[in-house]
Amino acid sequence: MISERRFLAATPGLTTGVDDRRVARISNQELERRWKLVRDHMGERGLDALITQSERDFTGGYVRWFTDIPAYYPRTVVFHRADLMSVVEHGVAGRKRSPGGNDAENPGVGEIITTSAFPSINYTQTYDAQVVCDIVNRRGSRRIGWIGPTGMAHGFVSYIENTLSGKAEISDETDFIDHVKAAKSGEEIALIRETAAMQDVIFSKVLAYIKPGMRDLEVAALAQYEGQLMGSEQGIFLGMSAKLGQPAFFAQRHFQGRTIRAGDHMSLLIENNGAGGLYTELSRTIVLGKASQELNDGFEIVREAQEHTLRTFNPGASCCEIALAHDEFMKKKGAPAESRVYAHSQGYDLIERPLVRSDETMRLKKGMNMVLHPAYATKSMFAHICDNYLVTENGPSECLHKTPKKIFEL
Numbered sequence: 001m002i003s004e005r006r007f008l009a010a011t012p013g014l015t016t017g018v019d020d021r022r023v024a025r026i027s028n029q030e031l032e033r034r035w036k037l038v039r040d041h042m043g044e045r046g047l048d049a050l051i052t053q054s055e056r057d058f059t060g061g062y063v064r065w066f067t068d069i070p071a072y073y074p075r076t077v078v079f080h081r082a083d084l085m086s087v088v089e090h091g092v093a094g095r096k097r098s099p100g101g102n103d104a105e106n107p108g109v110g111e112i113i114t115t116s117a118f119p120s121i122n123y124t125q126t127y128d129a130q131v132v133c134d135i136v137n138r139r140g141s142r143r144i145g146w147i148g149p150t151g152m153a154h155g156f157v158s159y160i161e162n163t164l165s166g167k168a169e170i171s172d173e174t175d176f177i178d179h180v181k182a183a184k185s186g187e188e189i190a191l192i193r194e195t196a197a198m199q200d201v202i203f204s205k206v207l208a209y210i211k212p213g214m215r216d217l218e219v220a221a222l223a224q225y226e227g228q229l230m231g232s233e234q235g236i237f238l239g240m241s242a243k244l245g246q247p248a249f250f251a252q253r254h255f256q257g258r259t260i261r262a263g264d265h266m267s268l269l270i271e272n273n274g275a276g277g278l279y280t281e282l283s284r285t286i287v288l289g290k291a292s293q294e295l296n297d298g299f300e301i302v303r304e305a306q307e308h309t310l311r312t313f314n315p316g317a318s319c320c321e322i323a324l325a326h327d328e329f330m331k332k333k334g335a336p337a338e339s340r341v342y343a344h345s346q347g348y349d350l351i352e353r354p355l356v357r358s359d360e361t362m363r364l365k366k367g368m369n370m371v372l373h374p375a376y377a378t379k380s381m382f383a384h385i386c387d388n389y390l391v392t393e394n395g396p397s398e399c400l401h402k403t404p405k406k407i408f409e410l
Contacts, residue, residue, distance in 0.1 A: 024275035061348030084110030125155030145173035195274030235272020298383030
């Protein structure tokens, strides 16, 4: 298991001096690589501009992929084929800045326009859309592509489509972007490795501090705190304890008020990004005593299920076929088939394509960062395991986490 000292030493730029405002960032070379791929596609399709918007970090990967800036309030990117990007974001209504691509904090951005729109205030939902329409009309863009429109606010999308109807041809270019960002570059893979190493450190910190008398939320808060000290910006920390003989499911903060007692067990899932914004996730079971035979048997099933799937994680593999094979494996072990997504890709989004399930058309590619978390629940037990794997050219896929694959008895 990696130590905190070793992690920090291996993470250049994490603490680079008092004058640096950013914890970490993607290089301009990496951003330019992405922009070229997109502009080449736009040229082939005859597109003048692409539009995408995100409202939150952990499922706002499109905006961050283009700009290296996460979204907390709505942030809109208009990516022009023949010019610098336009950005619309929350701020003073009507203010405009023109960095012209010379702002180190906003590489590749030509103009930033701010509005006072809020997702919770219904009548402001068209404010950003009005600015986007002004940008498109001012520049004479007549062929426009959406990126992820079905995940955006209805008011934003409908206003743009109604306003530009008859003036511009609009297509959905999401599938292309999904494929492009799914296979990670060398720089992205290096940051993903650092995120996984960070989570190993976080889990080791939890093992050192967890004890009877703590509430579930204190354990989750400790994990979040340690991660943010090491460069994490955002994430979800699901943890819940229970007596042995009762399932300890993953739970959000709203349900983390239980006090842990000697002999209890806890399921902990760490889903946060690292310095640079890329996600991995790690889960294990912690027992403040001795695990039951039922819990050990359940864990062995999901551990074997993880290994079973890994044998199919090769470039070109069908996600649908992998999911079906996993269900057959679980049935043979006397466990139910998965009714949820048990494996998927990660990047700037906590969950991104491809999903390993029956309706996914994207196939695995070299360089994908896949998280694999099979689980098995009964009325008296919840068994789980979660690790990230890098899809390699010839297999087997490389496990990015170093935390031992076991139940931890303390």
